[in-house]
Amino acid sequence: MRTFPPYFKPKFRFMRKSYQFLASSIAVLLISFSAYAQQVTVKGTVRSQASKEVVPAVSVAVKGTSQGTYTNADGQFSISVAKLPVTLIFSSIGYQDQEVNVTSAASISVDLKVNEALGQEVVVAATRTPTRLLESPVTVERLSSTALRNVAAPNFYEAIGNLKGVDVHTASLTFRTITTRGFVSSGNTRLNQLMDGMDNQAPGLNFAVGSMVGPSDLDVESVEVLSGASSALYGSGGMNGTVLINTKNPFKYQGFSYNIKQGMMHVDQKQRAAAPFYDWSFRWAKA
Template identity: 45%
Template sequence: MIKKILLLAFLVCGSAAMLAQTTITGTVKDAKTGEALPGANIKVERKAVGTNTDFDGNFSLNVADTPPFSLQISVLGYKTEKVEVTKNNQKIDVVLTENETFLDEIVVSASRTPERIMESPVTIERLDSRAIKNTTSPSFYDGLENLKGVDINSNSLTFKSVNTRGFATFANERFMQLVDGMDNSAPGLNFAVGNLLGISDLDVKSVEILPGASSALYGANAFNGIMFMRSKSAFDDQGVSFSLKRGITSQKAAGDNEFNDFNIRMAYAFSDYFAAKATLSYLKGTDWYATDYRDEIDGTSMSHSGNTAYNGLNMYGDEVGTTLDFDALAGTPAGTLGATRVTRTGYRDIDFMNNEAKSVKFGASLNYRPLGDDRLEIIWNTKFGSGNTIYQGQNRYNIKNFTLAQHRLEVRGKNFFVRAYTTAEDAGDSYDTRFAAINVNRACGI
């Protein structure tokens, strides 16, 4: 009987120990004004466990950890404070001081390891999560144009090309675009297709741009600069968020057309060791119609009527032609009947081009921390994108049903990382409109 009582007492005490929690309460205020700071982050150091202050600056946090441990208290625009928790039911009153400078921002693009921006050996332009949220541009990618030394060339509604320090081209082959360390360039094109197949607006943590030559660290493709986009952590940025942008695009030739951009992001930490996230983006609109049919030479002719050598700007296939020597054909002396150039039938851009702009992006990651904190993390990340767009280079290209898939495995510590990734591309039904029109004429015997 005594053994049963002792066993029962042991089980009860053991269960109580396993269910024991440490409770911390307190307030967070401004050191200068004494006013409460709502929305401040209270987080257990090195773990994805925390809470936020309410409207009055108060907080209450229950954790399974046993003291002693440390809490990190932070809020945007203030210096982060660290407080030691030494006992259960401890009350903590914290005052935060404002940041007078942003030179202590952490960047990774300059030397591939985290360092303060003031210690960076090169110039870095940075767009953080706050700037991304406050930008008045349709997307964070369009908002990059507000950074110093950065220009955005628009090929079409969904195809933007980033250029720095005067390297202004519609397809900047020597500018590298990295998403979480993966080169986002399409292998077949040798340049990035803007953010058509990139990262979701809701999942962007920061964007760093090195305007100068960075080939020493990133290879010859970074000769004109590099853009490094980092996504949010599944451990540190949990929850469900979504956005919906709607509007119209208006053009005389195309009329009024709807524009829709939907994004959703879900992230959850199942424990201190395992977390996962998924993102989905869908964009659909109508691209601008190209309807300038003036002749490239005289600038006035609009068709072959009165101009047998007609070659319209937004007409394809009429570049091919031949010179007819009527004197040679009729056997008359040279100069009697003369000669003229005759071009083939052309096709209008609107009849040959798919103007539907569409983008579908999906991303997922599985994150594992073997030590239960951020000292070591193993990440498996998958990104898939598909879409339609228009690329305007030397010729006009219809990028249709284009897909790009990337898979990444990374082991990351405080001062090191080992990363391996693969990229797969499928051009789908894409084509060069100029040569497609020429081949149509050939197939028809024209």
């Protein structure tokens, strides 16, 4: 029989506890890997049936659950579900809701039908709550993200001048003033300009200095204009109207996007020779 010196104490009990802890850790890892392996990832792309262009910020929800996601700037989405088959619900402003039954993990392609019904767009300018345009108690002019992307204007602020009853007074190259109902002036102190509900006027001037203190074209989701006294809900400073600039939600519009504009400047060649013009902008959002 083997004997140990008096100063040596066996550590069998400590080693036994270590083995138990190691076995428990391995069991937990195996259970975690097994649960993760049961998750199925469904990917796909959402396009407009009419134009075949990708549709960003489309809500993708798993029917019967609170699980969901949004399409990115390229119209792509990815969502993990517990098992197949599942039913995905696709919804977006300006399009009809669509349900798709997914039975395999293969990539799917969804074509959304354009909603032809008039007045179905959702606005918040009239009552400060989401309201369908057809049910709005006052006249609201709106530029959606699709209209802003396709409008023939150098930037979103100049595109506002294309709305009914809206005039844009150009005081300088970078300073433009929005007016309604014929009250044309440089620096309109009777018009409210709000960006995501925050007053956008320049400190000390008491009026908004165009879009100099505001978002870029890539950050704007929509623009709503209330003409005249119909904007009384936003205070006495808006007797001439109210402009609401709504920016993109980082939870809906994630990832990297860019916008490149180019053209020619100094075409009259009076001050200098004609030269190319470039305007590059980038946006990155992750939430």
